[in-house]
Amino acid sequence: MNAAAIAPRPAQGLDLPRPYLLFLGDADDTGFLKTGLGLRDWAPDLCVAEYKCDGARASLGLPVLRPADAYRAGARALVLSVASIGGAIAPPWIPYIVEALEAGLDIISGAHDRLAEEPCLRAAAERLGRRLIDVRVPPPGLPIASGKPRTGKRLLTVGTDCALGKKYTALALAAAFRGRGLAADFRATGQTGIMIAGSGIPIDSVVSDFVAGAAEKLSPDADPGHWDVIEGQGSIFHPSYAGVSLGLLHGSQPDILVLCHAHGRDRIMGLPDYPLPSIGEAVDLSLQLARRTNAAVRCAGVSLNTAGLSADEAEALIARRSREWQLPVADPMRGGPSFERLVDACLG
Template sequence: AEMSIDAAHAAGVRSVIVGVAPAGGALPASWVKDLAEAARRGMDIVSGLHVRLSEFSELAAAVAESGAQLIDIRVPPRRIGVATGEKRSGRRVLAVGTDCAVGKKYTALAIEKEMRSRGWSADFRATGQTGIMIAGSGVPIDSVIADFISGAAELLSPAAADDHWDVIEGQGALSHPSYAGVSLGLLHGSQPDALVLCHDASRTRILGLGSDQIYPLLSLNETIRGNLEAAQRVNPLARFVGVSVNSSGLETSERSGVLRRYEEETGLPVVDPIIDGPHRIVDRIEQEFEFH
């Protein structure tokens, strides 16, 4: 439900989250006035955009007046080194996609929850602003200087006990003309043991490039091969353990047939984690790996 600044203040709301992710990460100018009013009422402003809240003089003045905070989530750690490529202890599963916005974050969160429900040692590792807000920690990987992306992924998933799983949120897609660099850096730095392919069943072309730039999605197996080649460069034993599908754009009557076709195509367990849960993917991880 919508809530005005007055109503939010009266209800005791303490933070306002800028809950959009426009291309380029800019803050809509029309929002600044309302955000400044919220800040003057003592509400912290939390943003995951590339632009820094402190760059807006109206916001800076508002928090100076009230004592509220401007909290920028999309700020990477100061000291990130170049990736070493050294093998680390512990296990890692990385969610990758056929495109942007196909469910990588939800899939990773669902897998971590399922692992923990089985008594496994597991942590969700956030790489995007929303994931960081959910987890309370992480690295906004698309804000890291390009030379250090793989190093940031190493920092995010450090050496751990042999039976510990880091469940890493993927970003972008290896086949996306705009965002493949981040995807490749995550693949190399994460050194994943297991990969989960995420896909929107209603998507036919790459998202966000305009109607005149039509890049058809690669097939599931083409995407699997490309990601596996990159992953096995740093971990020769890397393998796919499942496909996570956003089937919300399908008719209920066609859903089971589409997922069954994907399963026949890939030879992997295929689930919609919202409808089915990630159990079959975690079952496959348990079958494939000696340590939980």
């Protein structure tokens, strides 16, 4: 899988300055770098370098450049590439962001908090004539969901938890569908996906009454053979975000679910009192809830995040889990025959 396989689509109301310097904040764990990982893997041509707070241990493996050097290397925006709980802009980040503004970079954020609501940033941007761009602002006029069936085909990635591969899986499947000559669009529902794709709806920023309606709008009526491959959000098992996930599930009316799971994770990330469901429980409940708006929905298989394993270990694990779970299992980041079988199962 690579970014070149993702066909460019026109941005809807976005005009992002590019390329990017990726800001990693004070993260010590790459698990918090969803935005940065997504951009590095799916839009590598847009990623000039990374930059972070002094002492932070997480890295994307990109060259490290200070903002002034990144500007000289071509960068035109600092992308906040680290998720903090709730999407807030952490105070320790602010001097680093101001430094970027002073170096000539605009700022792009996918956080809930508006950049301009931080007085230091607003003042610096105004003083320097720089832009503060919030990707996580839903479009106006979203409808209440109608529940009416739509034409075309839809696939939604769902998960046993957050931050384990729902976006990557959707990007990889959309690319694979196109690789087989099918019409397919990746439909972004989160800030990173929107930065990669150039359009989409930040679903977790939508007022709750309109989430299912936003999902309906995101994957509208289409040709019978067309696929919308929709980026899932959260998990119906996550005590903080399950409502977001269910609204997206109902509004997407998926024909196909692909369940995403991370090998070795047995607790909700950040909430150790919450065990993950078994794969069987997750498939059953996801299908039960999804049938409410599409009685024909089925689960094509499991996207298993095997990061940290060797190629041989991953291949053996995928084969073992596929027998155990009685479903096609693949790691889309590794591709290979198991991934082709998962694609077959989606289309079959």
